[in-house]
Amino acid sequence: MISDIFRAVVELEDEQALELVQKALAEGLPAKEILEDGVLAGLREIGRLFQEQEYFLAELMMGAKLVEQCLGILDPHLPKAEGPKRGVVVIGAVKGDLHSIGYGLVAKQLELAGYEVHSVGIDVPAMTFIDKAREVNADIIGLSAFLVTTISNCQDVINYLKDMGLRDKFKVIIGGAETSQEVADRMGADGWAPNAVEAVKLCDRLLGYV
Incomplete structure (x- = not known):
C-alpha cells in the first residue's frame, strides 16, 4: 500500500x-x-x-x-509532539514569491518534530521576518524562494540582520526549487535543505540536538 x-x-x-x-x-x-x-x-x-x-x-x-x-x-x-518544544521557527516565502506549498510542508514536519512554528505567509518583506522573529524570540528564520528571481530577497533578510546587529541572534536557513547549498553558502545563510525531512534534520543540527 x-x-x-x-x-x-x-x-x-x-x-x-x-x-x-x-x-x-x-x-x-x-x-x-x-x-x-x-x-x-x-x-x-x-x-x-x-x-x-x-x-x-x-x-x-x-x-x-x-x-x-x-x-x-x-x-x-498525525501524532502531536509531546514534551518541551525543540525550538522556535519563523518561516515563509520571501518578497515576490507567491508559493506556499514548499514551506508549508516544512512547517508541518517541524511541528511534528516538536518545534513551535510561526508562518508569516507568502510575498513577505525582509523586515517582516525579522520583526516576527524578534516578537516570538525565534531560534531560526526559514526563507522559501521557489523562483530564481526571488533568491536575492533571501539575501536581503541576512543583510538587514547584519545591519541591525542581529545576525548572531538568529540562524537563517533557505529552501526552494531553485536554491542549493552553494547558494546558501554564497549569501551567508546557516544552512539549506532540499526537502521537508532534511529541513528538520538541519534545524536539529543547528540547535545542537544531533
Whole structure:
C-alpha cells in the first residue's frame, strides 16, 4: 500500500494517490508512516527527477500541491509532539514569491518534530521576518524562494540582520526549487535543505540536538 502511494505521487496521479491515502488510513496504517514513507518519499523522488531535468517546474509544483492535499487528509490523524518544544521557527516565502506549498510542508514536519512554528505567509518583506522573529524570540528564520528571481530577497533578510546587529541572534536557513547549498553558502545563510525531512534534520543540527 505504501509503495502504491509512493508511485501514485511520483506519477502525479492525483485521484489515485488521495484514494490510496484514505484507504491506508481505513486499513489502520499509521498516518506518520503513510506521510513519511509514501507521500513525502514520493515528493523527494519528484525532487530528484527535477534535479535530473526529467521533471520540470510545472511537475514539481503539481507534486507539491498533491502532497499538500494528501497532508490535508492525514493531518487530523498525525501524532502531536509531546514534551518541551525543540525550538522556535519563523518561516515563509520571501518578497515576490507567491508559493506556499514548499514551506508549508516544512512547517508541518517541524511541528511534528516538536518545534513551535510561526508562518508569516507568502510575498513577505525582509523586515517582516525579522520583526516576527524578534516578537516570538525565534531560534531560526526559514526563507522559501521557489523562483530564481526571488533568491536575492533571501539575501536581503541576512543583510538587514547584519545591519541591525542581529545576525548572531538568529540562524537563517533557505529552501526552494531553485536554491542549493552553494547558494546558501554564497549569501551567508546557516544552512539549506532540499526537502521537508532534511529541513528538520538541519534545524536539529543547528540547535545542537544531533
